[in-house]
Amino acid sequence: MAHTLTAEPPANAAARQGSITLIRHGEPALSRKVLLNAEGYRKFWAQYEVLGLLPGQTPPAELVGIVAAAGSVISSTRLRSIESAQALTGGDTFVRDPMLIEAPLPPPRLLAFVRLSPRIWGFMARFWWWFFNHHEGAETRREAEGRADRAAARLIETTASGQDVAVIAHGFFNFMIGRALKRRGWRLAASQGYKYWSMRRFHRA
Template sequence: MAEAKLLHIFLIRHQRPVVSKQGWFNREQASQFLMEYDACAIEELVTKPAGLPTEQITKVYCSSLPRAKQTAQAIFGPEITLIEDPIFNEFQRQAFSIPYLKFPIKFWLIGARALWLLGINTNGLENFRQARIRAHKAAQQLVKQAERDGKVVLVAHGFLNIFIRRALRKMGWHIVRYDGGGFLGVSELVKKAEK
C-alpha cells in the first residue's frame, strides 16, 4: 500500500534591509527609520538558503513589502511568479511618544513591539488580536495551496512567520526544519496529504 504523500510549506524570512541603525534617534527619527525600513532595498545575497526546492517551485507567495519581494526574486530568480498579498505583510508598529529624548533604534523597535503586544500604541494600526487572525488566515491560504501543489513557499517576515508557524502546528503540521528567526531563516513544515 502506497504511503500518503507529504505536503510541504516553507516559510522564509526576508534578507537584511539596507538601512542604517547607527546613532541615536528621537521619536520623529525613529518614525522615519520605520518608513525607510518598509521601503528600502535588501543587501545582496552572498549565499542562498540551502535545501529549498527551487527547481520544483514556479510561484512564490510574498508580502507586498519590497524586502520580501526582492528576497523572493534573489532566491528563486527574476522569472519566478510572485504572488504578492498584504495578508503576508509584517505586523505593524509605530514609534511611541517620548518627546525630545534620543535612544538607539533598538530601544524604539523593541519598545514599539512590546507596547503594541500589550494593546498600547495601536492608534491607527491593526491590533495584536487582528494580526493573529490575519496570520491564521494566511496559514489557511498556504495550506490550500500546498494541497494543490504539494509544496508552497512564502517569503515574508519574522514576526508574521512565527504566528503562521503556530497556526500551522495547531492544524497538525510538523516542523522538520527551523533555522531560527534571523534574516533568510527557513522553517519547513510537513503534513501527510489526506486521501
C-alpha cells in the same frame, strides 16, 4: 483593504501533503547604527517599509534549493520581500500578496530626549503592540492574528494537493503564521531562527 492569497495549486500535483517553508527576507538597505527618539523611529520604520535590499547580497544555497523545489512561491508586497524572492527564484515567476506584509511597529510615546537604537525601539514597539494593544490606528494584534490565521489556512489549502509552498516575508509575521499553523495541527520540522535569509519549515503533524 481585504487581504487574500492568490496562489492556486496545480491540478496535477501529487496526492500528498506538501510542506510550508516560511523564509525571512534579506538585509534591507537601511543602517541600524543610529540613535533615535520615538518620532525618529517612526520615520525609520516608514523608510524600512518601502526600501529594498542592501546591494551585494547572495541568498544561501539551501534557501535557493528550497524555493526551486517548491510548487508555489509567494512573497509579501514589500520591496525587501519582492527583491529577496527575485534573488531566490533567479527571476522566475512568483505570487506577490499583501496578506503577508509585516505587522506594524508603532513606538511607545517616550519623551523626545530618549534616544535608542532601532533594534531596541523595535523590541519595545513590538512589546507594547503585543501586550498593551498600542497600535496608533494601525492594525491591532487581534487583527494581525486573524490575518495570520487566514494566511495559514490558505497555505494549508495550497499544500493539500501535494506541492510544497515557500513564503518569502517578514520575521514577526512569519512567527505569527507559524503559531497559526501549530494551532491547526502542523509541526515545526526545521528552523534557522528569525535572522535575515533564514527559514522555518512546517509539516502536517
